Amino acid sequence: MSARIAGFSALALAALALLAFVPRLGNAYYLALAISLLQYTVLATAWGMFSGPTRYVSLATTAFFGVGAYTVAVLGEILPWPLVLLTAAALGAIVAGIVGLSTLRLSGVYFVIFTFGLTELIRQLVVWFEVNKSRVLGRYVFVNITQADIYWQLLALTAAVFLLGWLIARSRLGFALRVIGEDETVAKHCGINTTFAKVALFTISATVMTLVGAIMAPRWTYIEPSIAFNSMISFQVLIMALLGGAHRLWGPVLGAVPLTLLFELLSARFPNTFTIILGCIFLLIVYMLPRGVAGLFEKLSTRTSGKTAQRVAA
Amino acid sequence: MTTFLTRRAALLAAATCAATIGLTAIAEAQTSIKIGYAISRTGPNTGGAAVTTIPNYELWVKEVNAAGGIKLGDKRVPIEVVQYDDRSNAEEAVRALERLINQDKVDFILPPWGTGLNLAVGPTLNREGYPHLAATAVTDRAPELAKRWPNSFWLLGTSADAAKSLVELLSKLRDEKKIGDTVAMVSIADGFGIDLSGAARPALTNAKFKLAYDKTYPIGTQDLAPIVNEIKALNPDVFIAFSYPPDTLALTEQSRIAGLNPKVFYTGVGTAFPLYKQKFGKNTEGVMGIGGWSGDSPAIKDYLARHKASAANGAEPDRWASAVTYASLQMLQQAIERVGKVDRAAVIKDLQTGTFDTVIGKVKLENNMPTRYWWVGQWQDGEFYGVAPAGNEGARKAIVPKPAWVAP
Numbered sequence: 001m002s003a004r005i006a007g008f009s010a011l012a013l014a015a016l017a018l019l020a021f022v023p024r025l026g027n028a029y030y031l032a033l034a035i036s037l038l039q040y041t042v043l044a045t046a047w048g049m050f051s052g053p054t055r056y057v058s059l060a061t062t063a064f065f066g067v068g069a070y071t072v073a074v075l076g077e078i079l080p081w082p083l084v085l086l087t088a089a090a091l092g093a094i095v096a097g098i099v100g101l102s103t104l105r106l107s108g109v110y111f112v113i114f115t116f117g118l119t120e121l122i123r124q125l126v127v128w129f130e131v132n133k134s135r136v137l138g139r140y141v142f143v144n145i146t147q148a149d150i151y152w153q154l155l156a157l158t159a160a161v162f163l164l165g166w167l168i169a170r171s172r173l174g175f176a177l178r179v180i181g182e183d184e185t186v187a188k189h190c191g192i193n194t195t196f197a198k199v200a201l202f203t204i205s206a207t208v209m210t211l212v213g214a215i216m217a218p219r220w221t222y223i224e225p226s227i228a229f230n231s232m233i234s235f236q237v238l239i240m241a242l243l244g245g246a247h248r249l250w251g252p253v254l255g256a257v258p259l260t261l262l263f264e265l266l267s268a269r270f271p272n273t274f275t276i277i278l279g280c281i282f283l284l285i286v287y288m289l290p291r292g293v294a295g296l297f298e299k300l301s302t303r304t305s306g307k308t309a310q311r312v313a314a
Numbered sequence: 315m316t317t318f319l320t321r322r323a324a325l326l327a328a329a330t331c332a333a334t335i336g337l338t339a340i341a342e343a344q345t346s347i348k349i350g351y352a353i354s355r356t357g358p359n360t361g362g363a364a365v366t367t368i369p370n371y372e373l374w375v376k377e378v379n380a381a382g383g384i385k386l387g388d389k390r391v392p393i394e395v396v397q398y399d400d401r402s403n404a405e406e407a408v409r410a411l412e413r414l415i416n417q418d419k420v421d422f423i424l425p426p427w428g429t430g431l432n433l434a435v436g437p438t439l440n441r442e443g444y445p446h447l448a449a450t451a452v453t454d455r456a457p458e459l460a461k462r463w464p465n466s467f468w469l470l471g472t473s474a475d476a477a478k479s480l481v482e483l484l485s486k487l488r489d490e491k492k493i494g495d496t497v498a499m500v501s502i503a504d505g506f507g508i509d510l511s512g513a514a515r516p517a518l519t520n521a522k523f524k525l526a527y528d529k530t531y532p533i534g535t536q537d538l539a540p541i542v543n544e545i546k547a548l549n550p551d552v553f554i555a556f557s558y559p560p561d562t563l564a565l566t567e568q569s570r571i572a573g574l575n576p577k578v579f580y581t582g583v584g585t586a587f588p589l590y591k592q593k594f595g596k597n598t599e600g601v602m603g604i605g606g607w608s609g610d611s612p613a614i615k616d617y618l619a620r621h622k623a624s625a626a627n628g629a630e631p632d633r634w635a636s637a638v639t640y641a642s643l644q645m646l647q648q649a650i651e652r653v654g655k656v657d658r659a660a661v662i663k664d665l666q667t668g669t670f671d672t673v674i675g676k677v678k679l680e681n682n683m684p685t686r687y688w689w690v691g692q693w694q695d696g697e698f699y700g701v702a703p704a705g706n707e708g709a710r711k712a713i714v715p716k717p718a719w720v721a722p
Contacts, residue, residue, distance in 0.1 A: 027416055028416050028438075028442070029412045029413050029416035029417050032413075033409075036405075036409065124532075127503060130508070131503040131508055131530055135512050136509075136512075137503070137505045138429070138430065140433070140455060216405075220404045220433075220434045221433050221437050222404070222429075224430055224505060226358070227404045227434075230403060264409075267399065267401075267410070268413060271355065271397065271398045271399040272399065274401070
């Protein structure tokens with residue numbers, strides 16, 4: 001087992017080292033695509049970290065992403081960059097903590113609706129504040145951060161998320177969450193502090209999303225609520241995680257990478273029919289792959305091992 | 315055999331035509347100028363892009379190619395267009411531009427629609443050294459942006475300027491004893507409304523106007539009747555709304571119903587749209603709004619006719635940013651032709667220093683911005699004429715007081 005872990009980590013490190021050289025290719029388009037891939041990989045993985053084991057479907061990705069982006073818009077020119085990122089992470093964690101404590105007692109469709117509303121709530125709060133207090137809507141982010149910097153930060157965050165996810169899955173917290181996902185009542189009877197477990201993981205996942213928003217913000221120069229709180233992000237992340245399979249740590253990547261590439265291909269080749277094709281693909285994913293690509297792999301592997309077993313028996 | 319050849323030639327010509335109209339021809343080195351743009355065909359920016367930007371891009375490409383193309387040295391080369399949908403999304407707009415530059419290797423790029431997206435693509439265009447002719451962005455940081463990105467040109471001015479012109483016009487009207495000094499102002503709680511009201515508030519107070527009403531309403535407000543009724547009760551001399559197209563229409567309609575008919579009736583974005591005239595017909599008479607153009611100038615009249623002939627369903631341009639957008643394309647063409655080759659640095663230099671002959675008259679930029687803008691227009695006899703700043707060539711006298719509303 002430990003040999004396998006060592007092998008995996010060596011492989012992961014090699015991949016990381018290799019990926020770190022992408023900006024050296026010198027093609028801004030591939031760099032932009034790579035940034036996009038990493039962005040959705042981190043977001044979908046962070047989404048899966050909480051929603052996978054607990055089976056709480058969250059549409060709050062945009063809310064946290066936007067909080068991160070707005071923190072940069074407000075503080076980007078005032079504080080040094082590491083402090084800006086720390087502040088963003090802290091803000092994201094605080095918001096997630098408050099939201100988690102007050103809503104994770106909801107379940108099923110109520111939770112979905114609440115998280116969707118949360119994005120709108122935060123967005124309207126920001127608008128209200130900007131209109132009535134600061135009297136500017138639309139802020140400028142002029143910070144000295146290159147596209148390559150954005151890429152490297154995202155890459156580091158990706159590595160951190162996978163490490164974190166792996167550690168959590170092996171910890172008591174991860175086990176508690178899987179029990180909650182199977183049956184919350186049973187989990188309570190087993191003596192698991194379900195509220196603490198859920199809020200803790202919700203906060204971790206939201207902090208990562210907030211950081212992604214903060215890292216991405218310098219790409220746009222200009223930020224206003226409709227740009228930072230674009231609810232499309234929530235839906236895209238959701239569908240990516242579902243396609244990949246949210247019940248595995250590595251599942252969402254299997255959805256994020258092909259879908260980001262597909263979106264890119266579609267918007268380049270079919271700019272005018274993009275949304276129609278996208279809708280059809282979403283339908284197909286939900287109907288054909290209810291457990292995602294990860295689920296498909298598992299099914300295939302059990303089938304092959306099942307066949308071998310039969311053969312051996314015969 | 316000859317017929318066969320001509321037929322083949324005709325087929326070839328038709329195919330080329332179809333390709334340019336379909337806007338996705340395949341590259342052939344040095345025989346064309348490749349122009350790329352990403353524009354909002356879906357999402358919240360669609361309306362603005364469809365009225366102001368897309369018809370002008372298409373009209374210009376059609377006209378230039380019909381004339382044989384852009385003149386490079388002593389030969390003319392046709393324009394070839396590559397276009398994408400930015401889905402009204404900043405991230406998508408940036409990526410589409412990076413694709414245009416690195417994958418499609420376009421020679422020039424036309425900007426997206428709206429302030430936010432123009433600001434979002436600014437750094438990319440600056441880094442890659444493409445001229446950026448922002449014809450649909452109004453921002454107070456324009457002078458600073460022009461310094462930061464010397465390749466960017468901010469052709470629609472600043473909101474502070476817009477508010478200043480409006481207040482100057484009102485002061486003049488008050489000096490002529492045409493209006494009193496009570497002003498009611500409403501603004502939309504979004505970028506445009508906040509900027510404009512933020513600039514107008516101190517300007518009005520400094521000019522000793524009484525601001526009897528000053529409120530904002532959220533974007534997407536459906537029922538504006540309470541606002542209009544409250545204002546009517548105050549009986550102001552001047553009504554100012556820094557509004558977006560849907561609420562510009564709603565406020566006008568509501569004012570007509572409630573009989574709010576102050577001496578000066580001013581509404582925001584959308585007043586200059588052809589849709590406004592279609593909807594209110596005779597009732598547009600005397601309504602003021604942001605924008606305007608010299609409706610009497612032969613160049614504008616000719617542009618209006620060509621635009622109507624070219625656009626789908628004979629759509630008319632709006633009377634503010636449309637003509638500026640078209641003028642920006644003429645400027646780009648003239649700069650390229652003067653340079654004589656695809657040398658973007660030289661084209662930027664020419665745009666900064668040259669004088670251009672356009673539908674909005676002679677344009678010479680100073681610090682990457684024009685020196686004259688139309689800030690207040692007024693519907694007079696079915697045309698939206700520029701009335702302020704009064705010093706502009708072709709400025710009409712404002713009709714004050716505004717005539718009473720008539721039953722539709």
